[in-house]
Amino acid sequence: MNLKSAWSRRSFLSSLGVASGSLLTSATAKAEGMFGKKPKAETKRLVDGNPIVPITSGLGSTGDIYAELGVKPLINIVGTVTVIGGSVMKPEVMELIRRGNEHFVLIDELEVAAGKFIARLCKSPAGYTGLVTGGAAAAMVVGYAAMMTEDLEERIKLCPDVATFPRNEVIIQKAHRYAFDHQIRQTGAKLVEVVTREEMIAAINPKTVAIHFTNIQSDRGQVSGPETVAIAKAHGIYTFNDASADVPPVSRLWEYPAVGFDMVTFSGGKDIQGPQASGILIGKEELIHWALLNMSPQEDRIGRCCKVGKETIFGLLKALEIFVNQDYDETLRMYDARAKLISDAIAKFGVTARPREFNPNALGNVTPRYSWQIDPTKLKITGQDVMQGLADTKPVGIGSFGAGAGGMRGRDPEAEARMKAHPELAQQRRRGNGPGRDPNTFGFAVWQLKDGEDQIIADRLVEIFSAAPKA
Template identity: 75%
Template structure:
């Protein structure tokens, strides 16, 4: 289903600008027409682009890709999260001058430690995402500050310690980043097995925070065992804020390194994250990453613009009124609920558990009365995804991204694309009622709730039963 009968790309963006106070829609075409510079939301002037990419005012259309309204959540495959204007402004200011990146990282670390109430003797490090933090963190555990080891990773054959213990229930896609450092994973199930697995080659115990309720050994127990045996601990809490307090609660448990993603609800640059840990360990992490050369983390480059943008996003995140943020989400959902109620679509109770692990946000769902509308919940999500010129959600937002083929399968590009596009947008809880649909509202931009409501009104108007 297409939206082209009522909307086209220009009217869509114009409506979005009107709803949000002209704060977020592109205005390059007007700029070109006026022949003058206008203030942009990132604080820099909007420069007229009269030729090449950007000259039409719609860079997505110029490349032939479909932009999206994000009802999927903070997933990397569609760009993560929405950066606030203040964050974009500091990214611009970060581009004003050159600076020694190592010096900037050290200063940023102090800023992070103070803002996040880090334990005494700890500091922070801005990384190229939480996955990059795993790479440089585990490399640091093994290399320390020894140059011969720094240039050898991932060949850890002659390293004195290169084994990492992990609970079997904590295995996940991102332990690939641990393994790529040359570390060997040793699986355990129980506390007794964890202790028994420790040997002279053991360097650390890994803790996957989002899976902590699946394992038999808790975070505090993991730290206690590691300390008793003189080995390190790493807590991957990449998606586990909000609530904000976890930024200081988790490091306070005593993990040697803890990572958080910057491109999720912190709403920093997509390719950003941070480590919090002991000052010496953080220095070793920096030794393992860009701007240093001949390092495994050279590819985990963090630019000065990203560092400044992340710090501002973190500051805004820490200082937010979390109750006000929840009220904003409720208001967005209520805008949609009011619009769809006349069609027999009923808002379901909000699902929200502030103590949940990972991507903590309210879930909003609605129920379609089959006696009034000839649609299922899946049909509704499909109609939103089919919206043009700007899609609302996507059936291609598989959190795992693209997948390769088996060696025995024939080479067919279409098979890869099909695997990527077969995963529908789903509410965050298990959907058992086919008449139910739901989605996230936490990454909507101002005014997009009204646009979703208008689109649903159009869809339901056409689906009414006689």
């Protein structure tokens, strides 16, 4: 893996052009002065004060920054999950991140301009705009803070001490409770659980500020998105739709706000392939303004920790533009070609490709999944063994078994007793399989592979199957 940077022909010519331009401008000014003409005011070209340079000492000088820190990088066959870094940004996105670092700028001014860009690109309804946030979770924090504080500085500074606020309760369907409602609770808001439509209406009171809708779990609740919006509008309260992992299809970027949700958030670091620590909040202009008041660069407010840099803003905008304008059918053909390369390499072992699994209308994490069937009459190896073999690959691992494998879970004193009482749970956790999973199959996603990584996977699978005992 060679990650060394170097002077390129393009950067050299660019630098030469800047130098030549400066010399010519200076010479022209002097010449005009000599002939009695009033020199024109110089229009200085804004240039990058931090050119790309080779690193010759310290961190990065070997070309392999991961090895220098003793960390094993991964080929992503899991998906756009935060625990392994989300997604890989396209070259154009990286270039705009670099350009975003060229100059200082008023972050609030940049955010407002970026919000208008997002609204145009995402066909937002009249009166809506956007905001680049530090991820979809951060969008929830500043969004709910905005609803409760409005633009009142005293409230903004008090949040999350919201007990004295006139409205501080958020209604949520019991089926919509999930790990990220923690971000609502951290604003100080009180969650009120309901199950039915009737319960939702009955729960509304003068303290209610909003109804939360978890889009990816919308098939579990009894109240749909449009019904939620209608109920909220009838009672003068807000609605928030968390659709963080729910594009593609790209049309959801404008369909969900068009339903009438006051705020909708999408992750910028999943299939949109923007910076991992980026999110998009689309909503009513007044609410978005209040959200910006509740976040960095402002100080003494709950969203100060939700900082977004100028580089992230530009990178996210470019990634979103590419995502909106892509030909998704062509993208699917690319995924199929990657899977076929792998299938062709392992067919000689009696391992056959299964039908592609793809539901373009799934609620979230919409992407094809590819899987393969091992013939147990030819090889004595399970699908779990194969996935473990991929994960154990060095120096670059292929896939991962998640945060649990790294020990990043809080201590649960009761876990051991539960495992003893229900040993089948322990077995499922070790194997990563749910009930009914065929042990002779394995599969993964290919959407986050970089060019050439499909061949690396194919070669590694050939090694694994070549070493497997024959049946």
